[in-house]
Amino acid sequence: MQETDTIYESRHGWSARNAAVLAIAVLMTAGTFLIDPSQTTVWLQILTLLLFGGGGTVIAYNAISKKVALRVDATGVLLGGAPLRYRATTVLVPWSEIAGVELWIQYSAKKLPYVGLHRHPDLPPLPGGRSRIGAAAVGKPAALVAASRAVNGWRLNTPALLAAIHHHAPTTDISIDLNFPTKI
Structure with missing residues (x-):
C-alpha cells in the first residue's frame, strides 16, 4: 500500500x-x-x-x-477551522500529542456528529477552542470539545478515517458513539 x-x-x-x-x-x-x-x-x-x-x-x-475540513496523515490530524477565521482556527495536532480519537454526537440540539481528539494532559489549549460553557452543554470534557470539529458542510467516510488512523497511529485509542454514522 x-x-x-x-x-x-x-x-x-x-x-x-x-x-x-x-x-x-x-x-x-x-x-x-x-x-x-x-x-x-x-x-x-x-x-x-x-x-x-x-x-x-x-x-x-x-x-x-473547498478548504480542508479534516486530514489524517503521517504528521497527525489537521482540524480545519471556522469559515471566517480559517487560518487562525485550523490546527495540525501531531500524533505525539494525541492520546485518543473520539467520534461523538452532540445530542443537546440536534444529532450533529463530531470528530474529536483526546490530547495528552498539560498541553496548551488549541487555537480557536470553544468555551467551557459549550463543553458543559454537550456533556463532554472541555479539552475534547476544543479539539473537535462538527461534521457539517463536509462529508465523512468513517471506515476510511479509521483505516488512516490505524495505519498512522495503530496504538491510538478510538471510541465511537454507538449512533455515529458510517458515512455522512
Whole structure:
C-alpha cells in the first residue's frame, strides 16, 4: 500500500443540508425586499438582511472554498477551522500529542456528529477552542470539545478515517458513539 493510500482528507463542499439552508437564506433575504416597508420596521429588515444574507454568504463561501475540513496523515490530524477565521482556527495536532480519537454526537440540539481528539494532559489549549460553557452543554470534557470539529458542510467516510488512523497511529485509542454514522 502506498503512503498516499493511507491519507484521509475531506474538504468543505456542497451537501443537501447546506444547500437547503442556503435556499432558505436566499428566500428570506429576497422576501425582505418584497415586504411593504410600511408593514415592518427598517431595523427588522436590516436585521433579516444581515442574518440571512450574511449567513447565506458564509455558507456559500465555505462550500465553494473547498478548504480542508479534516486530514489524517503521517504528521497527525489537521482540524480545519471556522469559515471566517480559517487560518487562525485550523490546527495540525501531531500524533505525539494525541492520546485518543473520539467520534461523538452532540445530542443537546440536534444529532450533529463530531470528530474529536483526546490530547495528552498539560498541553496548551488549541487555537480557536470553544468555551467551557459549550463543553458543559454537550456533556463532554472541555479539552475534547476544543479539539473537535462538527461534521457539517463536509462529508465523512468513517471506515476510511479509521483505516488512516490505524495505519498512522495503530496504538491510538478510538471510541465511537454507538449512533455515529458510517458515512455522512
